[in-house]
Amino acid sequence: MHDTTRPEPSRFYRWAVLIFISLAQAGNYYIYDSINALERIFIDHLGFSATQFGWLNASYSVAAVATLLVGGIIIDRIGTKKSILAFAVVCFLGAALTASRGSAPVMIAGRTVLGLGAESMIVAVTTALAKWFRGKELSFAFGINLTVARLASVAADNSPTWANRAFYPDGPTGQPSWQNPLLIAVGAGVFAVVCSIIYWALESHAEKRYELGKAGSTDKLEFKEIFRFDWSYWLVVGLCFTFYSAIFPFRTFAIDLFTNKILAAHGGVLAGEAARVTSLEQAGRLNSLLPLAAMIATPLFGLLVDKVGKRALFMMFGSLLLMPVYLMIAYSPSSLYIPVSMMGIAFSLIPAVMWPSVAYIVDQSRLGTAYALMTLIQQIGFFMLNLLIGKANDYSHAGLDNPGGYALGMWIFSILGFVGLALAILLRIRETGPKGHRLETITS
Numbered sequence: 001m002h003d004t005t006r007p008e009p010s011r012f013y014r015w016a017v018l019i020f021i022s023l024a025q026a027g028n029y030y031i032y033d034s035i036n037a038l039e040r041i042f043i044d045h046l047g048f049s050a051t052q053f054g055w056l057n058a059s060y061s062v063a064a065v066a067t068l069l070v071g072g073i074i075i076d077r078i079g080t081k082k083s084i085l086a087f088a089v090v091c092f093l094g095a096a097l098t099a100s101r102g103s104a105p106v107m108i109a110g111r112t113v114l115g116l117g118a119e120s121m122i123v124a125v126t127t128a129l130a131k132w133f134r135g136k137e138l139s140f141a142f143g144i145n146l147t148v149a150r151l152a153s154v155a156a157d158n159s160p161t162w163a164n165r166a167f168y169p170d171g172p173t174g175q176p177s178w179q180n181p182l183l184i185a186v187g188a189g190v191f192a193v194v195c196s197i198i199y200w201a202l203e204s205h206a207e208k209r210y211e212l213g214k215a216g217s218t219d220k221l222e223f224k225e226i227f228r229f230d231w232s233y234w235l236v237v238g239l240c241f242t243f244y245s246a247i248f249p250f251r252t253f254a255i256d257l258f259t260n261k262i263l264a265a266h267g268g269v270l271a272g273e274a275a276r277v278t279s280l281e282q283a284g285r286l287n288s289l290l291p292l293a294a295m296i297a298t299p300l301f302g303l304l305v306d307k308v309g310k311r312a313l314f315m316m317f318g319s320l321l322l323m324p325v326y327l328m329i330a331y332s333p334s335s336l337y338i339p340v341s342m343m344g345i346a347f348s349l350i351p352a353v354m355w356p357s358v359a360y361i362v363d364q365s366r367l368g369t370a371y372a373l374m375t376l377i378q379q380i381g382f383f384m385l386n387l388l389i390g391k392a393n394d395y396s397h398a399g400l401d402n403p404g405g406y407a408l409g410m411w412i413f414s415i416l417g418f419v420g421l422a423l424a425i426l427l428r429i430r431e432t433g434p435k436g437h438r439l440e441t442i443t444s
Contacts, residue, residue, distance in 0.1 A: 009206050014132050017202050020195045022145045024088055025125050026152035027192025028118045031095045032060070033156035034185035035111075037167075037284055039256040041178045043399075046102045050253070050398065054390025056098075057252050059108045061383035063115025068376045071120035080128035081200040087124060088196040090117025092189030099182035119379075128199075143299060146351075150291040152188070157255070157288035159184065161281040172277040229370065232437055233361045235427040236354050237374050239315055242420040243350050245381035246322060246413050247343065251287060252386055253393065257329070257406050258283030258336060264403040286340050293344025294351070301352035311353050311439040312428035318349040319424050323417035330410035361437045388412060 035056055042048040075083045094114030098107050133141040159181055160167050166180035262279040325339040362370040389409040398405030431439040
């Protein structure tokens, strides 16, 4: 009898797969963040209101909620290589529709299409990684995947610097372009599709020659499981809701806020065109500190928490960091780098502390439902806060001629920090009591 056992893929082959699958996801991330630097151009040259700009990401979140209900089923039905390519194509179509016309309804429709493809693609990539990496390598592979994806966010935030001619094709004194930067995002969509095709080819080749692992289970939302989670889980979900709702919607509006805060310190409405261009570039660098800090601090916090435990205590520390940063941005004339760096450290705690904590609280068989529900509630937070901050900026007439108008939105974000502190205190009380799950004591 012949031995039909096939070898596992070589390490080189697996890391080649990781590179291309991560680059495909990076294209997805770039498209999402590509609008961050364009708010003021949309308002001044396309007639957008801040609320309409908020809808660009709010509509994405609506689509993401729908994705959580059907995305896992699609991935199970057609497999990872087909689903990653299919969702990459949807992301490309969303980017192309967004860039096709300077109209709020058309752009909102494009961002909705992007939400349908992007969130499903992230789930498919997560599922595929479990086929290729096992044991200790899996966590490292996830870390590399997230690092590559966040580098794309950094690139999008800094696009006013490295793609300056796309924003100002006629120079700093000419009319800025709303479409050219979005066409770069379309290019990122094409890049994601190409990388997805390469991944398809790599997996198809491997299926004929190697023994592959089983795909990881997708995050499916089973409503009957919702009422079986205990209070510790819901407190963790509440913390993720407050932190992510305070960070991602802030990034939607941050570059415009930073640009006008910087300009206000250099002559305000009397500032020249060169100063406006320079301020936009500096604002992009400021906004990119958040994903950069997360790339560096998240694994460090992860290692520290594995050593000492104290997970609820770390979240109390994160909430204390988050509470003053928005008010410092709103009222302090000092460097914006200090509060943004503090925000980046707080942001790093969620993937390092809270997401892994769910695995200690929820039974393994229910983790998919737990994470899907957590993600759904986060997307609801993104939807609410993107619209709320947009309306707050419109109500306060926030802009270069009224930089103090951003304060109302900063107070809303700051309140989330206070809520986070209360939830972290309740989690620590719960976890140090008789019904705890040892979140404060479990170490590696």
